[in-house]
Amino acid sequence: xxxxxxxxxxxxxxAVRSRRRSRDRxxxxxxxxxxxxxxxxAIFTILPTAYTFVISLFDWNPLNVSQSTFxxxxxxxxxxxxxxxxxxxxxxxxxxxxxxxxxxGTAISLAIALLLSRGGSWLSGVRVAVFVPHVTxxxxxxxxxxxxxxxxxxxxxxxxxxxxxxxxxxxxxxxTAMPAILTYSLWHEVGFTVVIFLGGLAVxxxxxxxxxxxxxxxxxxxxxxxxxxxxxPVTLFVVTISTISSLQAFTxxxxxxxxxxxxxxxxxxxLLYQEAFVFFHTGYAAALAVVLFVVTALFTLLQxxxxxxxxx
Amino acid sequence: MRKTRVAAALAVCALGAGxxxxCGSGSSSGKTTITFMEAMSSGTLKTxxxxxxxxxxxxxxDIDVQLQVEPDYGTLRNKETAALSASKPPTIGQxxxxxxxxxxxxxxVVPLTDYAKPADLKALYPSxxxxxxxxADHKLYMWPFNKSVVIQYYNTKMLSAKGKSAPKTxxxxxxxxxxxxxxxxxxxxxxxxxxxxxxxxxxxxEILSQAYGTPVFAxxxxxxxxxxxxxxxxxYLVGLKKxxxxxxxxxxxxQVALGAGKGGFDISSVASYYYNxxxxxxxxxxxxxxxxxxxxxxxxxxxxxxxxxxxxxxSDAERxxxxxxxxxxxxxDSQAYWAQNSGYLPVTPAALPKMTDxxxxxxxxxxxxxxxxxxxxxxxxPWISQAQGMLAVAMQxxxxxxxxxxxxxxxxxxxxxxxxxxxx
Numbered sequence: 048x049x050x051x052x053x054x055x056x057x058x059x060x061x062a063v064r065s066r067r068r069s070r071d072r073x074x075x076x077x078x079x080x081x082x083x084x085x086x087x088x089a090i091f092t093i094l095p096t097a098y099t100f101v102i103s104l105f106d107w108n109p110l111n112v113s114q115s116t117f118x119x120x121x122x123x124x125x126x127x128x129x130x131x132x133x134x135x136x137x138x139x140x141x142x143x144x145x146x147x148x149x150x151x152g153t154a155i156s157l158a159i160a161l162l163l164s165r166g167g168s169w170l171s172g173v174r175v176a177v178f179v180p181h182v183t184x185x186x187x188x189x190x191x192x193x194x195x196x197x198x199x200x201x202x203x204x205x206x207x208x209x210x211x212x213x214x215x216x217x218x219x220x221x222x223t224a225m226p227a228i229l230t231y232s233l234w235h236e237v238g239f240t241v242v243i244f245l246g247g248l249a250v251x252x253x254x255x256x257x258x259x260x261x262x263x264x265x266x267x268x269x270x271x272x273x274x275x276x277x278x279x280p281v282t283l284f285v286v287t288i289s290t291i292s293s294l295q296a297f298t299x300x301x302x303x304x305x306x307x308x309x310x311x312x313x314x315x316x317x318l319l320y321q322e323a324f325v326f327f328h329t330g331y332a333a334a335l336a337v338v339l340f341v342v343t344a345l346f347t348l349l350q351x352x353x354x355x356x357x358x359x
Numbered sequence: 360m361r362k363t364r365v366a367a368a369l370a371v372c373a374l375g376a377g378x379x380x381x382c383g384s385g386s387s388s389g390k391t392t393i394t395f396m397e398a399m400s401s402g403t404l405k406t407x408x409x410x411x412x413x414x415x416x417x418x419x420x421d422i423d424v425q426l427q428v429e430p431d432y433g434t435l436r437n438k439e440t441a442a443l444s445a446s447k448p449p450t451i452g453q454x455x456x457x458x459x460x461x462x463x464x465x466x467x468v469v470p471l472t473d474y475a476k477p478a479d480l481k482a483l484y485p486s487x488x489x490x491x492x493x494x495a496d497h498k499l500y501m502w503p504f505n506k507s508v509v510i511q512y513y514n515t516k517m518l519s520a521k522g523k524s525a526p527k528t529x530x531x532x533x534x535x536x537x538x539x540x541x542x543x544x545x546x547x548x549x550x551x552x553x554x555x556x557x558x559x560x561x562x563x564x565e566i567l568s569q570a571y572g573t574p575v576f577a578x579x580x581x582x583x584x585x586x587x588x589x590x591x592x593x594x595y596l597v598g599l600k601k602x603x604x605x606x607x608x609x610x611x612x613x614q615v616a617l618g619a620g621k622g623g624f625d626i627s628s629v630a631s632y633y634y635n636x637x638x639x640x641x642x643x644x645x646x647x648x649x650x651x652x653x654x655x656x657x658x659x660x661x662x663x664x665x666x667x668x669x670x671x672x673x674s675d676a677e678r679x680x681x682x683x684x685x686x687x688x689x690x691x692d693s694q695a696y697w698a699q700n701s702g703y704l705p706v707t708p709a710a711l712p713k714m715t716d717x718x719x720x721x722x723x724x725x726x727x728x729x730x731x732x733x734x735x736x737x738x739x740x741p742w743i744s745q746a747q748g749m750l751a752v753a754m755q756x757x758x759x760x761x762x763x764x765x766x767x768x769x770x771x772x773x774x775x776x777x778x779x780x781x782x783x
Contacts, residue, residue, distance in 0.1 A: 109444045110465035132554070198606055199545060199621060219607040221761050307553035308607075308755035309762075324437055325555045326745055327461075 096340070103333035115330075122334035132310040132318060134335070138342075140225070141314040145293040147229040148236065152289050153282065156237045160244030161270070174245070181238035189302035192231040193218065196303075221311040224304050228312055232299055236292070240285045247281030248274075280354065287350040294343050315339050389421065391680040393673075394449035396427040396442070398435040399505070399701075403633060407700040415687045422680045432665075433556060443467050448670040451681045456490060456739030459501050459668050463493050464741060468668045470498040474682040483689070486662055487706045490736040494579070501666030502685045503706040505630070505697075508660045508730040509566060509650055510723060512617060512625040512635050516643040517544065525648035529570060532624070532651045533595065536604040539623035546604035547624045548612035551754035557747035559613065563626045564754055565747075566661050567592035569735070570653025575750065580740035582775035584750060584768045593757050593764035600758045607758060614638050617645070626650070628663055629727040630702040647723040649730060660734040664703065698724065704731050742782035746775035 103122050108114040126134040159177060163170050180188070195202045196217035204214040217227040251274055259273045297316040300306060306313035306321065313321075319339060323332030399408040405428065412424050427449055429435040436458055442448045448467065462468040480488055483503060491501040511532075513525060517539050526532040536546025549560030568575050571588035583589065599605035606612070614631065616622025618638025625635060632647070639645045652658050667688075669681055687693055694705035695713035704727055705711065711718070711728065718724050737743050753771035756762040762770070 108465055109440055110462065110467050112444075114465060193609055197608065199543070199548065199608070199612075199616060200619065216607065216759065218609065219755070220759050221756075303609075305553040305555050307752065308759055309752050310554065313554070321555050325433070325748075327440060 099333045099336050102330055103337050105330045107329040107333070109327055109329050118330070122330045123338075125331055126334060126338065132306075132313045134315075134318070134338075136310065137313050137315050137318040140310075140312065141294060141316070143225060144229065144232075144296065144312075144314055145290060147225075148232060148293040148296075149286055149289045151229065152233055152237055152240055153285055155233060156240035156285070157244050157278075157282070159237065159241045160248055163241070164245060164248040174241075177241050178238035180235050183235070185235065185298040186302055188235060189231065189299045192227075192234075193303050196227050218304050219308050221309050224308060224311045228299055228303055231303065232293075232296065235299075236289070240289065243281060243285055243288075244278070247278045251277045283350060283354040287347060287354075290346050290350065291343055294339070294346065315342075390423050391421060391676050392423040392425060393451065393677050393681045393684065394425045394427055395451050395453075395667075395681075395684070396429065396435065396439055396449040397453040397504075398429045398432050399453075400428045400430050403700050403702070407697055410700075411688065411693055411697060412684075414693075415684055418687070419680075419683060422683065424684055443670070446672065448672050450673045450677045451667050451669050451685070453504055453665045454501065454668050455665055455744070456493075456501065456736065457741055457743040459666065460493050460495065460739045461741040462668060462670075463495065463500055467671050468500055469671050469673075469678070470496075470500050471502060471669060471682070471685075472499050474678075474685075475499055475502070479686065479689075482691075482707045482709055484706060484708060484731055486731060486734060486736070490662065490739070491666060493739055501668055503689060504665050504667050505701065505703040506662060506664040506706050506731065507628040507630045507703050508662060508727050508734045509562060509626060510629050510727055510730075511648050511650060512613075512627060512631070513646045513648070514539075514617060514620065514623055514643055515646040517620070517623050518646070525646055526651050528656075529567065529595065529651045529653055533599060533604070536599060536623055537602050540602070540604040544621050544623065545606045545616060546599065546622070547626065548606045548608045548616040548622055549626070550607065550609055550612050551758075552748065552751040553755070554748045554752050556744060557751045559611070559627055560607075561747055561751045561754060562661055562663065564592055564596065564750065565737075566650065566659050567595060567653075569659035569661075570651075570657050572653070572657070574735065576738050576743065576746070578738055580738045580743065580779065582746050582772055582779065584753070584772040584775060585765070589768055590765050593754070593768060596754065597757055597760075597764055605758070607755070618642075629704060629723065630664075632702045632721075632723060649726045658730075658733060660730045662731060662734040662736040704728055740779070740782065742775070742778040745778045745782070746771075749774045749778070 104117060104119060105115045106118050106121075132140075163174050163177070194200070198204055198214060198216050198219065201217070203217060207214055215223055217223050255273050255277070256269050259269045264272065295316055296314065297320060300312050300314055300317045301320065304312045306317045315335065316339070319332055319335045322328045322335060395412075397408065399405055408426065408428075412426060416422065416424060427438075429438050432455070435453060439448065439452050439454070439458075443462075443465075454462070459468065480491075480499075487503045487506055491499050491503065493500050511525065518524060518535060521535070521538045523535045523538060526535050540546045549563060550558040551560035551564070552558030565575050568586070568589040568591075571591045573583055573586035573588035575583055575586075575589055577583055596605060600607075606616075608615070611627075611631075611634075613622060613625035613627060614635050615638065617625045617635060618640070620642055625631070627635070636645060650658075650660055667685060669678060669685075673681065688697075689706055691705075691707055691709035691713060694707055694710035697703060698705040698710060699714055699717045704724070705714070708728075714724070737747075749771040750768075753762075753767040756767040756770075757764045761767075
């Protein structure tokens, strides 16, 4: 059907509409409409964050604020002098967990996504089964896994005994506690990242793979040189999300090990909780929170930078 | 439209008024309302607390007591601290004595000196009475509530199968625990707790150290974790672990193993009787006995449990009403009812004649009450809980073989001394 003169939008008309749209987005009406969201964000996020920074400069007494004293950067200095568990040791524990979750989680979820990407009703059922752990409550499933890892009655040791292997003190040994928590966390989190990868695989060009196969590429070469590069933006997204959530992970450490044994699972998040809500060293805990915020923000910025340079 | 607006405005006003009436304590229509934040949240503890409170309200129609029940002690402390931070504390609250020391240091609790008469104090067991004062100014800040000591629970069937009976000394205990272990059974399962807070296993370590001659805290609160007695106590536990007679766990592992018929013993509070009996569920006769003794028959036990403090924000009328309630709770009648239904021990010997039939049926109450006369509470200083958490970490390190007993205790001692210095 031919386009008539009336149907075609005039250049002037487009310019007017564009100006109006721009004015709508920055005008007082737009600000008015944004105010409720801004107010909520300010009250529940920006102000508490700023207040946390203020508290970090005080020897804060939560029971009687009038007894709080300004100590400047002393809480930040204590981060590097505080006794066991030190800030550095907890940061390393956090990095251990984060590395396990990011590297292990990304590899496992990509592998599962590749296996499930072919489709079919049976595989759809498997996709649901893989995703279901992610929607279960962390506290409830952590408790279930505490029982799985119970040295005397747990399923994990029952399997080891069945295989005639020695029982393991999963959550009560410094060397196995973190791997045990990583196992649980991967079980819980992988479903989400599998879905992200499946989304990425759905838009990967089949023609390129076909061309590679015609050129004699085997399955591995096709994945490594054709599929994987096309999944790079999705992988970066998964890595960013996994890094942030792993650095902030708390529930499983609280429920399964309480940071033990012998501080083997005391991450920065757990240390922060302990200092703030068990020992009530509020100022020190606020300094920890500020540092954790900065570390997370830096990681995220770094990953966004990498993403931008990769895309360009 | 106008009608809708008026209705909405009225609803807001009604909600606001209701909220204001519900918030906090105070006096209205001649009735004084007091709030009591506590953690008696499950089983017979909850129902007994509610019954006692109803009895009090019936006897004092001018006082309304609102129980603010928290699920556990950790949450209780957080809620009390949050309420104090918001300047809206309850009238009275359940506390461990080191919390009371922290609260008193911040001037948010008041001494009970003006209320408690010498006769009120004389009625209490001396060990219970001594635990009510804070060393900073030697004033009476607390009133007793739920008190307990530690006893041994055991699987009589498992012990008699090995020709054993309830051990009388800690050496006998170790031999019996070793004898019953193996083939999926373990002598005892314990949870030392962690850096965030100690659990029952840590309390047992404190008792062992005391039985071997030196308590882990001096009377002035100074940590004594590296004493020969403490090292001997730690090596005792390490030896049990190496022999396969002790295992670590979480969430009352001793009770779980005993209840499943897989554990020989549980060393736990007398208040666990109800929960242990429920776990065993009649599968075998559950034995109870006093704690074994140390070398030379040294008896050692720990008086655990909490007291009650009065917060400084309360008005004079509320304080007066709260004191009536506290006095009611420690009366002989109330304590007899409380002990028979909650499993805790009465804080006054005057309750014992009112519990004759109960004691006949539950002999453990008699030897536990006797232990209360000699048991010691941990000294009330702000750093004690944190230092106990450090001991729990030392136990984890030593028992799992990460460090030697003396190295683990040495490290805990250093940290506890630092905590003491910063808490003073």
